Amino acid sequence: MARALINVPPRAKRGQVIEIKTLISHVMETGFRPSSIGVLLPRYIITEFVCTYDGQEIFRADLYPAISANPFITFHTVATQSGTLTFTWTGDNGFSVTEQAAITVE
């Protein structure tokens, strides 16, 4: 069970630049490491992260094997209206986690 931590300011002024921080639990196994018996461990990484703000995509990142375990992704956006931010991480072996956070814009 993957667990994600999200930090979105609960309220902001219209037009304010806000910082969004996300942290997700994932091993990010590169696919290049041999196991203790010498066989390569299969690749198991998050490949894509998308953030939408009321359905509109505001941030996207492609992730590769060199990204550390438990990826921490932080970015900025402009608070335009009260609504919901949706975060989606997808990856190998059908990995998919979606989290939501609400923001009130005054």
Place this chain on the structure above:
Amino acid sequence: MRRAILDVGCVIVVIATAALAAAGEIPLTERRSGYDMMSRDTKAMQDDDTANPAMLWVFEGETLWNTKAANGKACADCHGDASTSMKGVAARYPAFDPSRGQAVDLEQRINICRSERQNATPLPFESRELLALTAFVARQSRGMSIEQNDPRMQPAIATGRALFEGRQGQLNLSCAQCHNDNWGKELAGSVIPQGHPTGYPIYRLEWQSLGSLQRRLRNCVFGLRAETYAFGAPDAVALEAFLMWRARGMPMDAPAVRP
């Protein structure tokens, strides 16, 4: 080849200097935690709960704290709210267990509770669940000072001190030679810390994961090319107890981030 000989010469000089210096203890006022020696970026990572990856384990531990075992008992059923009942607990472990007549560390205490109160199988050392519960309990002691003043712990602390000050392994070095005599200098580009266990379990960037103090001790012992302690071995717990006594009065910053 000449370079290699020169390097060997340097190592011998360093070791000889270390051996000459008295294995003096660090004065209480000059003690510094690993946190003080970290880069600004790593400090920022630890200080922000939404950037500290160890918090992933803490929240998992909170869930486990409230999860009932097969006999219907959760940690919370006996201990209630961890923010009050577990406050300061990690700061005084390892502690003496009267029924066993020996020192036990926090991981062992959690497993004793599991087997005796919850009738559940003990969690393996370094398993995600045990680290999560330990991190959750340790989190409740953040900012509290480390205490190790139970007189019944004295034998364990004395054993730990002997292990800390005694030379071991193929390199024939003691813990004290690095962490008492040469802290603050660099070893292979990394600053040698004083070795105070203020923030365990730690998220170590090198591990890309959370790990216990015993795992960290195994790292050091392996580096000395000595035989590592088995997880939960009395010697490992004694060394943990001595290190906590050595760090007495220092504030806990668990779960910490370390490079």
